[in-house]
Amino acid sequence: MKAKWVFCLFLVWGLIGCRAGPSGDAASDAPAGGRRRTELTVFAAASLTDAFNELAATFAAQNPGVQVVFNFAGSSQLAAQLREGVPADLFASANTTQMQAVIEAGRVAAGTDVLFVSNRLTVIVPADNPANIHALTDLAQPGVQLILAVAGVPVRAYTDEIVATMPAEFQQRFYANLVSEEDNVRQVAAKIALGEADAGIVYTSDVTPDLARRVQQIPIPAAQNVIAAYPIAPLADAPHPELAQRFLDFILSPAAQAVLARWGFAPPPANENP
Amino acid sequence: MALFLVIPFIALIWRAATLEGALALNQLPIISAVTLSLGTTAIAVVLMVILGTPLAYILSRHRFPLQRLITVFVELPIVMPPVVAGLALLSAFGRRGLVGIPLAHLNITIPFTLAAVVLAQLFVASPFYIRAAQSRFDSLPREYEDAAAVDGASRWAIFWRVMLPQSARALLTGLIVGWARALGEFGATMLFAGNLQGRTQTMPLLVYGALEQDLRVTFVTALILLALAVLAFTLTRWLAGISPPDGDTPTFLG
Numbered sequence: 001m002k003a004k005w006v007f008c009l010f011l012v013w014g015l016i017g018c019r020a021g022p023s024g025d026a027a028s029d030a031p032a033g034g035r036r037r038t039e040l041t042v043f044a045a046a047s048l049t050d051a052f053n054e055l056a057a058t059f060a061a062q063n064p065g066v067q068v069v070f071n072f073a074g075s076s077q078l079a080a081q082l083r084e085g086v087p088a089d090l091f092a093s094a095n096t097t098q099m100q101a102v103i104e105a106g107r108v109a110a111g112t113d114v115l116f117v118s119n120r121l122t123v124i125v126p127a128d129n130p131a132n133i134h135a136l137t138d139l140a141q142p143g144v145q146l147i148l149a150v151a152g153v154p155v156r157a158y159t160d161e162i163v164a165t166m167p168a169e170f171q172q173r174f175y176a177n178l179v180s181e182e183d184n185v186r187q188v189a190a191k192i193a194l195g196e197a198d199a200g201i202v203y204t205s206d207v208t209p210d211l212a213r214r215v216q217q218i219p220i221p222a223a224q225n226v227i228a229a230y231p232i233a234p235l236a237d238a239p240h241p242e243l244a245q246r247f248l249d250f251i252l253s254p255a256a257q258a259v260l261a262r263w264g265f266a267p268p269p270a271n272e273n274p
Numbered sequence: 275m276a277l278f279l280v281i282p283f284i285a286l287i288w289r290a291a292t293l294e295g296a297l298a299l300n301q302l303p304i305i306s307a308v309t310l311s312l313g314t315t316a317i318a319v320v321l322m323v324i325l326g327t328p329l330a331y332i333l334s335r336h337r338f339p340l341q342r343l344i345t346v347f348v349e350l351p352i353v354m355p356p357v358v359a360g361l362a363l364l365s366a367f368g369r370r371g372l373v374g375i376p377l378a379h380l381n382i383t384i385p386f387t388l389a390a391v392v393l394a395q396l397f398v399a400s401p402f403y404i405r406a407a408q409s410r411f412d413s414l415p416r417e418y419e420d421a422a423a424v425d426g427a428s429r430w431a432i433f434w435r436v437m438l439p440q441s442a443r444a445l446l447t448g449l450i451v452g453w454a455r456a457l458g459e460f461g462a463t464m465l466f467a468g469n470l471q472g473r474t475q476t477m478p479l480l481v482y483g484a485l486e487q488d489l490r491v492t493f494v495t496a497l498i499l500l501a502l503a504v505l506a507f508t509l510t511r512w513l514a515g516i517s518p519p520d521g522d523t524p525t526f527l528g
Contacts, residue, residue: 074486076486076487077485077486079486080485080486130369145383145386147386147468150469150483151487152486152487178470179385179386179387179468179470179473180386180467180468180469180470180474181468181469181470181471181483182468182469183469183482183483183486191468194364194368194370195368195369195370196364196368196369196370196385196386197369197385197386
């Protein structure tokens with residue numbers, strides 16, 4: 001009987017705790033300058049992780065009381081979450097397809113997205129290159145354990161685009177070597193860095209200084225490579241629309257573009273709406 | 275609290291039932307995930323019983339050094355986050371792993387294969403079975419074995435003819451619980467076995483993966499998993515209900 005009461009007490013305590021949670025969040029929506037921090041929620045492609053983390057620190061320093069909170073994942077996963085109504089202020093996608101999906105779902109107003117950066121693909125292999133890979137064409141050699149991102153993730157779409165220009169026999173053997181489809185590009189990079197597979201295809205920007213110590217890059221010739229264009233847009237129902245716009249403007253600023261360049265990104269193909 | 279526990283299930287079923295075009299969906303990934311899940315869990319369960327039963331028996335009937343420590347390791351996967359289990363498996367059986375390096379010399383690679391799926395399932399599920407088996411063996415009086423020994427039964431015969439029949443129901447319950455856990459294995463599989471349709475993509479991985487591609491596939495697969503969980507639950511309940519209970523004096527010992 002006593003145990004029952006103790007249990008009830010815990011239950012009530014739990015419920016009070018739950019109530020306190022959301023009200024606390026609501027208070028954090030107060031305008032910047034207040035005692036509480038304003039949290040700007042940015043959904044960003046996994047490939048942007050390092051660059052955006054650095055930019056967020058700069059942005060937060062320039063905007064006291066503001067904290068940028070990221071949700072880094074495969075763009076397709078982020079798009080799925082946004083379509084399901086998860087609240088966010090900004091969405092930075094690694095391709096226009098996933099941005100388009102969010103626009104069609106009504107979460108981003110058409111025409112508000114801007115291309116802010118571009119990227120290229122590269123083959124990576126573990127530092128000791130166990131499968132002895134020296135060119136894109138080697139990826140179709142029998143026995144090569146290949147890891148790609150799963151269909152729907154932008155890097156996979158770009159990869160498929162490159163592979164589609166190759167001979168049919170290469171395509172068939174290339175996909176036959178696939179051993180795992182990861183849900184974002186950083187997972188591909190991580191598994192190659194761990195040496196669990198022979199090769200993967202990621203963005204050149206994914207080969208961060210840390211990763212560069214553990215993998216080798218096998219460049220894909222410019223003629224075969226594709227340009228990955230990244231769009232960013234504020235959500236139509238952003239909790240902090242003004243701040244979202246300020247972050248977007250900041251990303252497009254020369255200072256932020258310099259940071260992005262340092263993390264291996266190239267300028268956008270054309271600085272206008274896609 | 276009851277509502278909190280019930281509502282998600284109702285919501286899941288309601289959401290699945292109201293999805294448009296659920297019948298016209300691409301069934302191929304679902305079929306291959308269901309086949310793969312049932313196949314791999316079947317192998318995992320067989321290994322779990324073959325290797326787990328003797329271990330449970332030894333832990334129950336013999337006293338030896340490091341026994342407590344082994345018990346801890348046997349039960350650790352129950353409380354351990356599956357993703358940590360995946361990392362541990364990768365550290366052991368990965369290509370750069372403790373066991374993986376010698377295996378690589380034999381041209382055996384485990385990660386991203388069916389074997390990895392089974393190992394992940396075995397790792398997280400077998401503790402449930404071993405624990406059930408061990409506690410049942412513990413509850414059997416030693417007199418049974420002593421009596422059988424007096425009658426001239428060999429140790430193997432004692433185990434096979436006395437202990438096993440006495441524990442069949444508990445073992446079966448443990449097996450079903452272990453199977454259900456293996457079927458739901460996600461974290462370790464994701465990390466250690468990867469994700470490839472028809473090769474390593476089990477049902478839980480499909481539920482997660484299809485979320486961003488085809489919601490219908492996600493919900494249909496989730497419902498299949500839910501149905502299998504209900505089946506497992508019903509079976510264990512039924513086993514607990516059938517008579518005579520394990521505790522009764524066995525008839526064949528007179």
